[in-house]
Amino acid sequence: MSDVRPPSAADTAIVLVNLGTPDAPTPVAVRRYLSQFLMDPRVVQIPRVMWWPLLHFVILPLRSRRVAHKYAEIWMADGSPLAVFTRRLAAAVQARLPESRVVHAMRYGQPAVDEVLAALQRDGVKRAVVLPLYPQYSTTTTASVDDAVRQSGALPAHVIREYHLDAGWLQAAADSIQAHWDANGRGDRLVFSFHGLPQRVVDNGDPYAVQCAASVAAIAGLLGLHENDYVLTFQSRFGKERWLEPATITTLESLARSGVRRVDVVCPGFAVDCLETLEEIAQTNADAFRAAGGQRFQYIPCLNDAPAHADALAVLASKALRA
Known part of the structure; x- marks a missing residue:
């Protein structure tokens, strides 16, 4: 032995x-x-x-x-x-x-x-x-x-x-969104924003974009959302080359110009809140949405230490x- x-x-x-x-x-x-x-x-x-x-x-x-x-x-x-x-x-x-x-x-x-x-x-x-x-x-x-x-x-x-498809994590993300809606009301559209990547990286076989889409579909399913209730976007572009699209900030501006007055934004690719969520999304992107004609912008916090x-x-x- x-x-x-x-x-x-x-x-x-x-x-x-x-x-x-x-x-x-x-x-x-x-x-x-x-x-x-x-x-x-x-x-x-x-x-x-x-x-x-x-x-x-x-x-x-x-x-x-x-x-x-x-x-x-x-x-x-x-x-x-x-x-x-x-x-x-x-x-x-x-x-x-x-x-x-x-x-x-x-x-x-x-x-x-x-x-x-x-x-x-x-x-x-x-x-x-x-x-x-x-x-x-x-x-x-x-x-x-x-x-x-x-x-x-x-x-x-x-x-x-x-x-990205773990049942416990997906349920935690969906429940967090629902709890925010229960407490604050629900916007006209839910924007899922993920950190972006150069398109070249994905074209070379990186599975990130596919996994982001799979996570969004699963969370939306748990929330009982229809396809026109939400949109998947990418943020934090750096440099001049093409990055994953659609971009979060331009999507928010487009939504506002099309008559969407209330949006909720959630960033499930980030485990905890950080510069990219608290400053880029909750401040800069919120300002852009309102400047384009939007009225109410709600940022749904990351799961953090929930x-x-x-x-x-x-x-x-x-x-x-x-x-």
Whole structure:
């Protein structure tokens, strides 16, 4: 009989990984964060010898101060919303899985994936279940987390690929939308906004756009919506090449000009609220909708650390622990 004991839940850590955030709403902190983020070849697929000088001598000097101002508008008492809600979500999942250790990490910024995994190894953890907080898989996000995990070499790790059709997550998303409607009333149209990608990435086989559409169809089905009740859009375009369409902001403007006076916008591709939801959608896109003739714009918050969200992620992690 072998003396080797298979890893148990007590030997395994669950690591929730989010994209990342600057440490402070300052140009210096934003520049440091954006430099790491935009130098990832998964994110920007331009030869480094061409991209490095463009990024450091043109893009970062121009964008850092402007982006820092946007972060300052949404900064919370405890820090960046993405960091605050990710910490709270990890704590909520931990409460549901007391036999395992649950921590969080950031792909860019702190706490860094490699440092978190190395610390777990020093603490005697034998393996990790890594849950990237991206329901829909993309080579630009989930695959980048997988890169960081493998490059760290600290622990054997299982990376959960996606959960865009997970029943618990879908129900949590649908229930969150319904609860918002019950409390605030329902708009004339529901806009599902997802972070965009260059069309080229999808044309090369990235499944992200297909998975976004599948998530939207499933959530709409749970809500009993008809096709003309909602629309799928993409936000956060960067650069001059063609990105996934339709764009959220132009869709909102078009809806307003066509006579739609009330819209609700939800961002189910984001696990927690962040700059792209709280500033880009709830402020900039809301202003654009109203300027085009719209009257009531309601942003439906991300699931954040809601109990149903923590329940769904705890179940996903538990399944991976048994795999």
